Amino acid sequence: MPKYAMTIDLSRCMGCRACMVACKVENNTPEGQFWMYVFRLEEGEFPETRLTFLPRPCQHCDNAPCVKVCPVGARYKREDGLVLTDFQRCIGCRYCEVACPYGVNYFHWQSPKKGQYLKWGDDAEVRERAEREVPPWHNPDHDKRYGEERRLTAGAVHYKGVMGKCTFCVHRVEKGLEPACVANCPVRVFEFGDLEDPNSSVSHKLREATRFRLLEDVGTEPRVYYLNGQPPTGEHRQLDAVKGGKGE
Amino acid sequence: MSVQSRSYRDIGVGRWGPLSFLSTAVLAAVVVVGAVAYSRQFIHGEIVTGLRDWGTAGGAPWGLYISFVVYFIGVSFAGISIAALVRLLRITALEPVTRMAELLTIVSLVLGAFSVLADLGQPLRGITNLFRYARPQSPFFGTFSLVMAGYLFASLVYFYLAGRRDAYLMAQQPSRLQAFYRWWAAGYRDSAAERARHERTSFLLAVAILPLLVTAHSTLGLVFGLMGGRPGWFSALQAPGFVVLAGVSGLGHIAVLAALVRWFIPEARERIGVPTFRLLGIFTMVLGMVYLYFTLIEVLTAGYAGHAQEQELVRLLLLGTYAPYFWGGIVALALAVGLGLAQGLRGRWSIGAVVAMGILVNIAAIAKRLIIVTPSLTHGSLLPYEDGVYVPTWVEVAIIIGLMSLGALVILVFSKLFPVVPLDSEPTS
Amino acid sequence: MSTRAIVAGCLALAGFTLGMVAYFVLAAPWGFPPDSVAHSNPRVPFAPAIFVLGVMMVFIAAIVYELWPGNGDRR
Secondary structure, three states: OOOOEEEOOOOEEEEEEOHHHHHHHOOOOOOOOOOOOOEEEOOOOOOOOOEEEEEEOOOOOOOOOOHOOOOOOEEEOOOOEEEEOOOOOOOOHHHHHHOOOOOOOEEEEOOOOOOOOOOHHHHHHHHHHHHHOOOOOOHHHHHOOOOOOOEEEOOOOOOOOOOOOOOOOHHHHOOOOHHHHHHHOOOOOEEEEEOOOOOHHHHHHHOOOOOOOOOHHHOOOOEEEEEEEOOOOOOOEEEEEOOOOOOO | OOOOOOOOHHHOOOOOOOHHHHHHHHHHHHHHHEEEEEEHHHOOOOOHOOOOOOHHHOOOOOOOHHHHHHHHHHHHHHHHHHHHHHHHHHHHHHHHHHHHHHHHHHHHHHHHHHHHHOOOOOHHOOOOHHHHHHHOOOOHHHHHHHHHHHHHHHHHHOOOOOEEEEHHHHOOOOOOOOHHHHHHHHOOOHHHHHHOOOOOOOHHHHHHHHHHHHHHHHHHHHHHHOOOOOOOOOOHHHHHHHHHHHHHHHHHHHHHHHHHHHHHOHHHHHHOHHHHHHHHHHHHHHHHHHHHHHHHHHHHHHHOOOOOHHHHHHHHHHHOOOOOHHHHHHHHHHOOOOHHHHHHHHHOHHHHHHHHHHHHHHHHHHHHHHHHHHHHHHHHOOOOOOOOOOOOOOHHHHHHHHHHHHOOOOOOHHHHHHOOOOOOOOOOO | HHHHHHHHHHHHHHHHHHHHHHHHOOOOOOOOOOOOOOHHHOOOOOOHHHEEEHHHHHHHHHHHHHHHHOOOOOO
C-alpha cells in the first residue's frame, strides 16, 4: 500500500499560480474556490521587504481533524494517505470546514451555474467554430467511484449542499498520473509519490533538503512537506489575495 | 369549545378569546414567512444566506443557525432542571411551573433540531445518513443522538407520565377533547398505588435524565471545545460554560413563560406566586454569577498567555468589531445578577424584576452564542488569510424568528388544549 | 418484585445494554487517529439508530412500569 505525500520546494516557487489554474481546470471548481491556493506573502517594511510564496493544497493529514469530526464518515482517510470526501454521503454540515486549521475546504453554496467553466459543449458558436474538437465540459472521471471502497470522491460542483477540497487528484492518481498541480508547474515545485518507496521523487527530495510542515504544533501530522523555506509567521501579510466565493 | 372557563380546574383550557385568536394568527403568519424563507434556501442553496467559506473567501461557514442551535438546546435545560429540583430536592414551590418547563424543553429541543436541519446543506440526506452512518467519534454524534433522540424522547416520556393525572381529571368533564384526555390518561384511576408508583417513576426518570442533560450539553460544547486548530474555540471551559449558560437561559425563560401564563390565565395567578419566582430568580442569579466568572477566566487566560490569534480575538471581543455583542451580553447578564442580588439582599422579590432578569439573561445568552460561533471563523485563522466578515441575510433572520414563533405557537395552542399549570398543585401565592 | 417491575427493569437493562453495544461495538470502529476507510463506516448498518433505540427503550420502561395493567400491586 503506497503512502502518498507531496513535497513543495519553496526555493523554486515564483508565485505564478499556474498550479491554481491547473487545479481549477482539472477539478472544475466553482468561482472563488481554490482547492490549490498560493499565498504571496510579504514581510518587513519598505524598502526592506521580502516576498515569499506558499502553495497551500489540502495537507491530507495523518491526524486529520476533518476526518475525526465528520458526523457521517463522508470525510475519510484512506490507507494510502489520501483524505477524501464522499460527496454522496456528505450532509453539508461544514464541520470539517470549521475543524480544519488550513482553510482548504470549500462548500458548494449553490448548484453549478450555467456558464461554469468548460461548459463549452452547450455553446452553439463554440461547437461551430471548434467543429468536432469541443472539449468535454464535464470530466467523466469525476463521476467514477474510486478505491476499494468504491466511493464518489472526485471533482467539484456535482450539486449544492456538499463539501469539496483538494483530493490530490484522486482520479488521476488512480490512473498512475500525477496531480494536476504537480504536472503543470513550470518549474517543478511539487513532487508527489510514495514515502515508502526509497526511489520515489518525494523520498529523494526529503533526503536532500531542510523541511517543515505547516502548523506542526496543532498536531495534525500533514503529508505535505515544505522544503527550503520558512513557515509563515504573524509578520507576513498577503499580497494579491484572491478573494472570492461571495458572489451570486 | 364547550368547556366553561370559570372553574379553577380549567386553567385556560378551551378559552379562545379575541387576543388568543390574534396571537395565534400573528404567530402563524410569522411561521409562514419563515417557511417561505426556508423554501428559498432549499431551492437555491445556502448562497441565499450570508454564510460563506472562511479562509480565502473571507466569510463564516457557521453563523446564525448554529448560534441558535446552541441557544435553543440551551433553553431546553429548563425542563429537567425544574423537574430535578422538584423531585430530587423536594422544592415544592416550583411545582406549578413543572409542566410549562417540560413543555418548553420539548419545544426548544424540536426548534434546535430544526435549526440544525436549516443549517445542513443536504437536510433530507442528513436525517437518513445520521441514522445510518453517524460516528460516535464525532462530537456531533452526541448532539444528534443524545440530545435529539435521547433527551427529547426522555422529556416526552416524563411529560406524558406527569400529565396523566390531569388528563384523568379533565376527562371527567364532557368536552370535545374528552377522547384525547382519556387516551393520555391511559386507564389512570388516581389510586394511592398509582400515585406512589408515579412518584417513584418520576424520581428515577429525573435521576436518569440528569446525566443525559449534562452529557448532551457537554457534547454540544465539545463540538467547539475540541477544535485544536480554532483559536477562540479550543478551550476546556467550552463544555462547562455551555452547561451553565444553558441553565441560565432555561431558567430565565421559565420566568418569562410563567409570567405570560399568569397574565393570560387569571386562574394561574393564585397557583404561581412570588415564592416560585423567588426561586427561579435565585437559581438564575447564581448560575449567572458562575457564568460571569467563567467568562472572566476565559478572557483572562487567552489575553494573558494565548497565542497571537487568541490574543487578537480577545482584543476584538473587548475593543474591536465584536465588542458591542460581547459587552452587550455581559452588561445584560450583570444587570440580571444585580437585580437578583438587590432583591435577595432586601429580602423582597417581585415578579416583574425576576421577569426582567429572565429577559436580560436570554439576551445575554443569544449575544454570547453569536460571539462564540462567528469571531473565531472570521478572525481566528492560523494561516495569514485576510479577516472575514459575516452579515446574516433576511433568510436566516426570518427562519430563526419563524422558529421562535413556531415554539410560541405550539405552547399557546397547547395551553388551550391541556392545563399548562398542573391542577391541584399547591398554590404558592 | 411485581411483574411490572421485572418487565420494566428488564426493558431498561436491555435498552441500556443495547445502547452500549451499539455505541462501542456496532458503530464506526474506534481508532485514533482514523487511518483507514473502516473508521468511516459503522460495523453494522444503522448502528446509530440501534443506539437511539436502546436509549429510548430505557425510557419506555418507565411507561411500561406505570401503564402495566393491574392496580393493587404489592409495594
